[in-house]
Amino acid sequence: MKKIGFLSFGHWANHPQYNARTASDTLLQSIDLAVAAEEIGIDGAYFRVHHFAKQLASPFPLLSAIGAKTSKIEIGTGVIDMRYENPLYMVEDAGAADLISGGRLQLGISRGSPEQVIDGWRYFGYEPLEGETDADMGRRKGLEFLEKLDGKGFAQPNPNPMFPNPPGLLRLEPFSSGLRDRIWWGAASNATAIWAAENGLHLQSSTLKEDESGKPFHIQQAEQIRLYKKAWKEAGHAHEPRISVSRSIFALVNDQDRYYFGNESNREDKIGLIEPDKRAIFGRSYAAEPDHLILDLAKDEAIQEADTVLLTIPNTLGVDYNVHVLSAILEHVAPGLGWR
Known part of the structure; x- marks a missing residue:
């Protein structure tokens, strides 16, 4: 059994074939899609976060709106780049x-990846400390976010406050109990996955990772997940770990599917660079008739190791078509793989 969610990049563009032509289109359609996904039995609605791009950026207004209009579906990110964040303000948001959604937030965070502009976090007012890299800064801010989520007081109260204070040091409000145990880390390397496990973070592993062995993508990702599970067990955390993998999976059940994704059927892993000195491997897309899709996915070792599969969706094609894409997986593929 696996949880099945969708992951939206939230693109928009003034393109004649797009249903999402403006930021407003994308935001409102994201809410509608989450509502419809909950109705058909999808377990999670997750959204990418990118800055300086015509894509979703500020996640908390969107997550709050979805939380107010749904009742069961998990709501999350994949991922928030912590280099751009004020950890304390983020704790409040x-x-x-999380309180609006009734405790359904599943936040994916990370140290960040290459962005649209050079050192974009500098425009947000952030600089690494002396001797830090920007990646170090992202991890440091991630740990500060986790620490403040615990709800322990840390701020000295004003002796003459506007309103009466409770005794002791003050924490950030509003505090949502249990949220600290629902934070995920997006890891692109084996070492970062181990670090996430040691710090009690669930693991998000996407469709790319550092090429650390030259093996096929799904095998490298499965090895990463096994290292994460081992490190979690050794750390002795009280709560159980969760692991998600992202995949582009399309069941070709009608002519429209074949028109959009028929050329994806023979795709293979690709090698590229995510930074000038970091070789990365990008996982293949899956697109086929349901029977063939089941056979292909059954060989994906990383999916077997994960408890959650996030289906990347073509959000620009509109709500109705994406509901069809998700429904096709639930109806024609998931049962054959034992996910449902």
Whole structure:
């Protein structure tokens, strides 16, 4: 059994074939898609976060809106780049969104990846400390976010406050109990996955990772997940770990599917660079008739190791078509793989 969610990049463009032509289109359609996905039995609605791009950026207003209009579906990100964040303000935003949703937030965060502009976090007012890299800064801010989510007081109260204070040091409000145990880390390397496990973070592993062995993508990702599970067990955390993998999976059940994704059927892993000195491997897309799709996916070792599969969706094709894409997986593929 696996949880099945969708992952939206939230693109928009003024293109004649796009249903999402403006930021408003994308935001409102994201809410509608989450509502419809819950109705058909999808377990999670997850959204990418990118800055300086015509894609979804500020997640908490969107997550709060979805939380207010749904009742069961998990709501999350994949991932928030912590280099751009004020960890304390983020604790308040996340707490509010989690309370609005009734404790359904599943936040994916990370140290960040190459962005649209050079050192974009500098425009947000952030600089690494002396001796830090920007990646170090992202991890440091991630740990500060986790620490403040615990709800322990840390701020000295004003002796003459506007409103009476409770005794002791003050914490950030609103506080949402349990949210600390629902934070995920997006890891592109084996070492970072181990670090995430040691710090009690669930693991998000996407469709790319550092090429650390030259093996096929799904095998490298499965090895990463096994290292994560081993490190989690050794750390002795009280709560159980969760692991998600992202995949582009399309069941070709009608002519429209074949028109859009028929050329994806023979795709293979690709090798590229995510940074000038970091070789990366990008996982293949899956697109085929349901019977063939089941056979292909059954060989994917990383999917077997994960408890959650996030289906990357073509959000620009509109709500109705994406509901069809998700429904086709639930109806024609998931049962054959034992996911349902």
